Amino acid sequence: MSEHEWQALTRSEEAFMVNSYEIDILAGVRGDLDDADQSRPVKELAGTLLTLIDRGWIEVRRVAPWTSPSGEQGFQPGGLVPRDELPAVLEDAANWEYPDDGNWIGAVTLVETEAGKEISRRSPGEMDE
Secondary structure, X not given: OHHHHHHHOOHHHHHHHHHHHOOOEHHXXXXXXXXHHHOOOHHXXXXXXXXXXXXXXXXXXXXXXXXXXXXXXXXXXXXXXXXXXXXXXXXXXXXXXXXXXXXXXXXXXXXXXXXXXXXXXXXXXHHHO
16 A cells, blocks of 8 residues: 555655654755755645645644653654644744754654554565565
8 A cells, every 4th residue: 555655646745754754844844855846835835745734644743852761852743733723834934944043842843643654664565575
């Protein structure tokens, strides 16, 4: 199933899926988009992302602080951005840029769902082929 669905993705959809399984902030998708998609308006890119969200493959969350068991500071996916807020959040160009101060807390991040993992990862049967 996943190989067929993965092959059906557009290049921009694939870039969003890659960033979701990397749990990257939204700004990171720019590096995975091809030149044509990089120049597309944010509103168009947001529409593409929303289709993947509505398929149940990606969630949008806000980056939250995390402390490792050894006390090191880091980041983790935090609270889910409600679906009714997504159009405004995703159409805000500032969310597509890396924070100037390097502080990722509160940045929009893409997270792959269990259903998304079925698309991005090959099943054992596909791996045997």
